[in-house]
Amino acid sequence: MKKTFLFMALCIIFSFLGCSCASSGIKLTDSTIVESNGSWSPVRSFWYPLIHCGSDEDGYVFEVHARHGSFYVKPDGDEPVVYVTDLVIEGFGGAYWQWNTVSYPAHASSHWAGEKTFLEVLIKKDNRYVGYAVVAIEADDYSEYCATVVECKEVLEQEDLGEGLSKETLQQMIDDVIQKY
Numbered sequence: 001m002k003k004t005f006l007f008m009a010l011c012i013i014f015s016f017l018g019c020s021c022a023s024s025g026i027k028l029t030d031s032t033i034v035e036s037n038g039s040w041s042p043v044r045s046f047w048y049p050l051i052h053c054g055s056d057e058d059g060y061v062f063e064v065h066a067r068h069g070s071f072y073v074k075p076d077g078d079e080p081v082v083y084v085t086d087l088v089i090e091g092f093g094g095a096y097w098q099w100n101t102v103s104y105p106a107h108a109s110s111h112w113a114g115e116k117t118f119l120e121v122l123i124k125k126d127n128r129y130v131g132y133a134v135v136a137i138e139a140d141d142y143s144e145y146c147a148t149v150v151e152c153k154e155v156l157e158q159e160d161l162g163e164g165l166s167k168e169t170l171q172q173m174i175d176d177v178i179q180k181y
Contacts (some may be wrong), residue, residue, distance in 0.1 A: 026155055026156075026165060027155070027156050028131060028153035028154060028155055028156070029153065029154060029155075029156050030152065030153060031131060031133075031152045031153060031154040032152065033053065033054065033055050033060070033123060033131070033133070033152060033154060034051060034052070034053050034062070034121050034123070034133035034135070034149055034152045035051065035052050035149060036050065036051050036052075036135055036147035036148055036149050037049055037050055037051060037052065037094075037147060038146065038147065039144050039145065039146050039147075040097070040137075040144065040145045040146070040147060041144050041145070048094075048096075049093075049094025049095055049096050049097075050094075050095055050096065050097040050119075050135075050137070050145075050147050051064075051094065051095045051097070051119065051121075051135055051147060051149075052092075052093075052094050053089045053092070053093055053094070053095070053121065054089075054091065054092035054093065055091075055092075057125070058091075059125050059126040060090075060091060060123065060124065060125050061088060061089070061090050061091075061123075061124040061125075062088070062089040062090075062093075062121055062122070062123055062124075063086070063087075063088055063121065063122040063124065064086070064087040064088070064089060064095050064119060064120070064121050065085060065086050065087075065119065065120045065121075065122075066085045066086075066087075066097060066117070066119055067117050067118045067119070067120065068101075068117035069097055069098055069099050069100065069101070069117060069137070070083040070084060070085055070097070070098050070100055070101055070102045071083065071084050071085070071087045071095055071096055071097055071098065072096040072097075072098050073087070073096075083098060083100060083101070083102045084102060085102055095119065097119065097137065097147075099145070115138060115139050116136060116137065116138045116139070117136075117137050118134055118135065118136055118137065118150075118178055118181075119133075119134075119135040119137065119147075120132070120133075120134060120171075120174050121133035121134075121135070121152075122167065122170055122171075123154060128164030128165075129164045129165045129166065129167055129170055130154055130155045130164060130165065131152070131153050131154035131155060131165075131170075132151075132152075132153060132170045132173055132174050133149060133151065133152035133153075134149070134150040134151050134152075134174055134177045134178060134181075135147055135148065135149050135150065136148045136150050136181060150177055150178075150181050151177045153173075
């Protein structure tokens with residue numbers, strides 16, 4: 001009786017451990033859902049997005065974060081242009097990255113002057129996180145910037161996501177990619 005009870009208790013414990021680790025065992029595959037527009041200059045930034053996000057499937061949302069610089073956003077109507085470090089793209093869209101910081105209009109000389117920075121993209125589908133992308137932006141000697149998708153990964157379509165990946169898990173994956181780059 002005691003052995004049976006002990007065996008059942010161990011089975012229950014191991015099954016709970018297996019469930020808690022299931023999300024970390026989800027396999028990710030390379031994706032082209034986030035693409036760069038190649039080189040960029042401050043003059044062209046108002047007309048050409050630095051990156052494109054989009055899928056042929058419905059339900060995708062892209063949460064984009066600029067580690068340095070900002071995104072240029074032109075609201076509808078007569079509202080003024082705004083600069084933000086975080087941007088949400090629903091479905092299809094582009095991110096118009098600027099070397100200016102979010103305080104640009106108040107401080108015209110305030111801009112990112114580094115040689116390399118990153119854009120982080122968290123990919124959601126049907127309100128669950130399903131992937132990420134890391135885009136490197138590097139300056140050259142000619143006041144041009146080059147955007148490269150360092151890594152873009154999505155959950156394999158046949159994977160059972162359950163609750164999906166956690167935002168924290170994806171952020172750790174992004175940080176690992178950036179450290180290696």
